[in-house]
Amino acid sequence: MSGKWRIGKLFRFEATRELSGRRDGHSFTAEIVLASEALTGPGFVADFGELAPVKKHIDAVLDHRMLNDVVPDPSDEGIAEHLRGWARDHLPAAVSSVLQDVRIRTGRTMSPPAGTAVDFGATHWLEGLPPGHQCGHHHGHTYRVFLPASGPEWPAPVNLPPSFADYLTSGLDGQVLNDVFAFNPTCEHLAEHFAKWLAERDIAGIDEEVLTVRVSETESTWGEHEGRPA
Numbered sequence: 001m002s003g004k005w006r007i008g009k010l011f012r013f014e015a016t017r018e019l020s021g022r023r024d025g026h027s028f029t030a031e032i033v034l035a036s037e038a039l040t041g042p043g044f045v046a047d048f049g050e051l052a053p054v055k056k057h058i059d060a061v062l063d064h065r066m067l068n069d070v071v072p073d074p075s076d077e078g079i080a081e082h083l084r085g086w087a088r089d090h091l092p093a094a095v096s097s098v099l100q101d102v103r104i105r106t107g108r109t110m111s112p113p114a115g116t117a118v119d120f121g122a123t124h125w126l127e128g129l130p131p132g133h134q135c136g137h138h139h140g141h142t143y144r145v146f147l148p149a150s151g152p153e154w155p156a157p158v159n160l161p162p163s164f165a166d167y168l169t170s171g172l173d174g175q176v177l178n179d180v181f182a183f184n185p186t187c188e189h190l191a192e193h194f195a196k197w198l199a200e201r202d203i204a205g206i207d208e209e210v211l212t213v214r215v216s217e218t219e220s221t222w223g224e225h226e227g228r229p230a
């Protein structure tokens, strides 16, 4: 399959700032996006665990702080710029080299509109992670699958084709994904598989040239595949 993979991890922090003479407090979300046109052998852009230092930095420097005291520009773009620079300087080279973006938003997480996402519960374990990594053990997720219309931007999901929604719920809910699939079930590989599933079927409204499929394992992580299946 050709195309591109992206993964994202979200970090929340609570803070206040003064912009244009007005003090405002928010729940902030920082989203770190990594992108690559190839996966590592076991199927990762990079392990989400490689982003743990970002959480430590956010907790130490931004969480429950007056942002004007800690970053030169406390606007959303200024905070993103601070985190981009920090990530470039402190993450391992294999991770910083695939850093695509850092985005900041304020407010609570929104639920996707009805009909645009399917959740299913399933078990998996992952090969290719460091010894002792929690995700090497059998564990489960409430997976969420959707088709973000705008690619790497904050996703505006489109309605899921009913046959695809049915495949996800009747085919995968309650399953052990390692038994169902011949591949290591990372969210990158799952997104690629779902893109292929959609492209192989003649489904109205699905343009596989630009199709993006996003698979979210947890509230704070997602992986997606964008582009035409080979």
Ligand SMILES: Nc1nc2c(c(=O)[nH]1)N=C([C@H](O)[C@H](O)COP(=O)(O)OP(=O)(O)OP(=O)(O)O)CN2
Residues within 6 Å of the ligand: 007, 044, 045, 046, 047, 048, 049, 126, 135, 185, 186, 187, 188, 217, 218, 219, 220, 221, 223
């Ligand atoms: N690139 C990928 N990395 C990881 C994947 C994956 O599919 N692609 N999957 C996992 C595990 O399945 C894990 O359960 C999810 O990642 P994790 O960072 O542990 O997610 P949490 O939201 O539970 O993170 P916390 O920071 O512990 O809250 C691992 N890596």
